[in-house]
Amino acid sequence: MIHRVLGTLASSASQPADDHRTPPAVRLADVTHEYGTGGGRFRSGDRRTVTALRNVSVTIQPGEIVGLEGPSGSGKSTILHLVAGLLVPTSGSVELHGTELSALSNRKRTRARRQHVGIVFQHFHLLPSLSARANVALPLVQTGVSKRKRRRRATELLERVGLGDRTTHLPSELSGGECQRVAIARALATDPDVVIADEPTGELDTATGETVLELLTEIGRERAVVLASHDEATLAVADRVLTLRDGRVVSDGG
Amino acid sequence: MGLLSPFVRTRAVIGIALAQLRRSPGRTVLAVLAVTLSVLAITLLASLGVGVVEVGETGLDNADRDIWISSDPVDPSANGAENPIPDAHGTSAALTERDDISSAAPLAMHEVYIGTEPDQLERTTAVGVQETHDGFDFEAGSGFDRAELPDEGERPTEPQTAEIVLDPQVAEDAGADVGDTVYVGTSRQTAPEYEFTVVGVASYYSQFLGTPAATVPLPDLQIVAGTTGTDRATFITADVEDGADQGAVRDDLATEYREYDVRTSEEQIEAMVAEQPLVLASGMTLVGLAVVGGSVLTINLFALMVTQQRRELAALRAIGLSRGLLSGMIAVQGLVIGLLGGIVGVAATPLLADGLNRVALSLVGFENLLRTPVEVYVAGFALALIVGTVVAGITGWRVGRTLKLEHLEQ
Numbered sequence: 001m002i003h004r005v006l007g008t009l010a011s012s013a014s015q016p017a018d019d020h021r022t023p024p025a026v027r028l029a030d031v032t033h034e035y036g037t038g039g040g041r042f043r044s045g046d047r048r049t050v051t052a053l054r055n056v057s058v059t060i061q062p063g064e065i066v067g068l069e070g071p072s073g074s075g076k077s078t079i080l081h082l083v084a085g086l087l088v089p090t091s092g093s094v095e096l097h098g099t100e101l102s103a104l105s106n107r108k109r110t111r112a113r114r115q116h117v118g119i120v121f122q123h124f125h126l127l128p129s130l131s132a133r134a135n136v137a138l139p140l141v142q143t144g145v146s147k148r149k150r151r152r153r154a155t156e157l158l159e160r161v162g163l164g165d166r167t168t169h170l171p172s173e174l175s176g177g178e179c180q181r182v183a184i185a186r187a188l189a190t191d192p193d194v195v196i197a198d199e200p201t202g203e204l205d206t207a208t209g210e211t212v213l214e215l216l217t218e219i220g221r222e223r224a225v226v227l228a229s230h231d232e233a234t235l236a237v238a239d240r241v242l243t244l245r246d247g248r249v250v251s252d253g254g
Numbered sequence: 255m256g257l258l259s260p261f262v263r264t265r266a267v268i269g270i271a272l273a274q275l276r277r278s279p280g281r282t283v284l285a286v287l288a289v290t291l292s293v294l295a296i297t298l299l300a301s302l303g304v305g306v307v308e309v310g311e312t313g314l315d316n317a318d319r320d321i322w323i324s325s326d327p328v329d330p331s332a333n334g335a336e337n338p339i340p341d342a343h344g345t346s347a348a349l350t351e352r353d354d355i356s357s358a359a360p361l362a363m364h365e366v367y368i369g370t371e372p373d374q375l376e377r378t379t380a381v382g383v384q385e386t387h388d389g390f391d392f393e394a395g396s397g398f399d400r401a402e403l404p405d406e407g408e409r410p411t412e413p414q415t416a417e418i419v420l421d422p423q424v425a426e427d428a429g430a431d432v433g434d435t436v437y438v439g440t441s442r443q444t445a446p447e448y449e450f451t452v453v454g455v456a457s458y459y460s461q462f463l464g465t466p467a468a469t470v471p472l473p474d475l476q477i478v479a480g481t482t483g484t485d486r487a488t489f490i491t492a493d494v495e496d497g498a499d500q501g502a503v504r505d506d507l508a509t510e511y512r513e514y515d516v517r518t519s520e521e522q523i524e525a526m527v528a529e530q531p532l533v534l535a536s537g538m539t540l541v542g543l544a545v546v547g548g549s550v551l552t553i554n555l556f557a558l559m560v561t562q563q564r565r566e567l568a569a570l571r572a573i574g575l576s577r578g579l580l581s582g583m584i585a586v587q588g589l590v591i592g593l594l595g596g597i598v599g600v601a602a603t604p605l606l607a608d609g610l611n612r613v614a615l616s617l618v619g620f621e622n623l624l625r626t627p628v629e630v631y632v633a634g635f636a637l638a639l640i641v642g643t644v645v646a647g648i649t650g651w652r653v654g655r656t657l658k659l660e661h662l663e664q
Binding site (some may be wrong): 063070107110111113114115117118119123125127128129132134139141142143144145146147170181186187190194246 | 263265266267270273274275278367508567569570571576
């Protein structure tokens with residue numbers, strides 16, 4: 001079912017006729033990134049230069065799920081950071097929903113990330129002191145949404161990920177799979193155009209992982225999803241998988 | 255974004271910060287305790303600093319004399335005290351005869367050896383005065399009456415009254431009690447020659463001098479010190495008649511006794527404190543240490559607290575919360591912890607200061623060595639609240655600037 005839905009959405013989203021009407025969700029053009037020079041304060045003090053990405057060009061359309069595979073250090077996480085605007089490339093351009101991120105100030109990049117990108121972490125990273133509902137509502141705090149509306153939106157999202165009966169539970173009272181679903185609900189709080197997920201099933205057993213993947217593919221109907229993973233089952237939900245080696249795309253799958 | 259957005263955000267930030275504190279009670283309690291310690295470091299050290307500076311002043315205040323005649327330099331710690339005023343009794347008598355002065359009395363200080371056995375002598379300071387009075391607040395026994403002056407031309411070689419009031423600590427060190435005989439001399443060799451009877455135990459002049467002291471009749475001290483002939487004293491103090499102007503009397507006396515320094519009690523306090531740079535420096539150093547030490551402790555605490563929440567902050571930053579919001583969240587935690595720690599610290603200060611004062615009294619004989627004026631409390635509380643909030647906020651801001659997803663992968 002998942003593949004059928006995705007197949008339809010992916011093929012329609014990648015049709016050339018749409019390209020000039022809607023901007024791609026993500027576009028990386030000729031991106032090179034070196035750690036240890038520019039590109040923010042990452043590992044400041046490290047004088048050695050490590051090239052994490054070399055001339056990478058990727059376009060991801062809305063409704064498309066793209067997997068990133070490759071060994072550790074191949075550049076998967078760097079691509080996720082660039083898409084989220086957490087890094088600025090050494091050269092090349094990163095566009096998010098038609099906006100060139102490199103040209104934005106730190107503050108504006110943060111705003112762009114908040115509006116257009118939802119992030120799902122391998123280790124969930126929920127605030128242990130807040131309830132599931134409060135965790136989901138967190139991204140809305142910055143935009144000044146009232147408490148009542150934040151709660152309503154968070155409850156809706158938790159119901160959508162099947163946790164309508166867990167809204168007031170603390171993360172410590174939830175299973176790993178439930179935590180990841182709360183994290184997915186949080187990633188959707190601002191209704192982003194792109195969801196990035198770094199090893200989203202890395203902490204979960206196979207059965208729980210499948211539930212989370214189903215959820216991610218469902219999300220992928222409406223927005224672009226970028227998944228970085230070593231796990232074949234996870235990558236199997238992607239419409240196409242980019243294989244990275246030493247910072248280069250060696251295969252853009254399909 | 256509506257007009258109410260900043261209000262909504264502030265409320266949310268406070269709510270999240272409080273939830274963070276509530277859900278980690280162990281960490282919160284420890285942090286509050288750490289701030290309490292910082293506040294106590296400030297209040298207690300500063301109290302000690304204030305006390306050190308004030309000890310001499312209060313001693314002089316206690317002496318309650320209007321006019322002080324001396325000849326600089328006066329060393330109030332009596333180490334090698336000079337007694338530069340000759341004919342002290344004669345001068346005092348001349349002063350008392352003036353219409354604007356009700357009474358005048360000489361006071362001498364000497365370094366002496368005291369002991370209950372001729373071969374077990376302790377060095378201490380002896381103050382020679384004409385008589386003791388009610389202000390002595392005797393712990394045991396009583397004082398001695400006004401010592402009669404030797405007749406003109408007569409040079410007694412033995413102490414005539416031969417009574418002594420010991421500081422509690424001196425009494426304890428010497429193992430002497432009221433009624434015991436002690437030997438007093440300006441050297442170990444001469445001490446066995448002069449026997450005094452302990453008539454009382456009081457710390458009156460110890461507080462005045464800032465060091466444990468014994469009090470003896472002035473003529474007797476002069477005999478012991480061998481200054482009977484010149485009748486030497488360190489000070490002559492005088493009380494002005496009711497209604498007489500202290501300043502005018504001071505000016506009058508200054509003209510009459512050009513060779514001496516004539517001061518009102520306030521001027522004398524200033525002069526004596528100014529002549530004790532070491533005491534002033536110690537006091538100021540203690541206050542400085544208190545502020546720096548307390549600040550460093552507080553800064554360290556909040557820096558650690560932020561570092562501990564680094565992963566959570568990195569996640570929040572990654573999902574789009576601004577640095578301002580994150581630092582606000584940390585600052586609110588700092589404010590609450592600072593407030594609680596400040597209240598506990600300030601509340602505990604008088605109790606601990608009281609306890610330390612008891613210890614100080616029993617060890618060194620000073621009463622109220624730690625002084626806690628309201629400024630001390632204000633400084634401690636302000637440190638907890640302001641430094642806590644500001645440092646927490648700044649640290650949160652700085653951490654927010656350097657956070658990347660890598661912190662989440664560690």
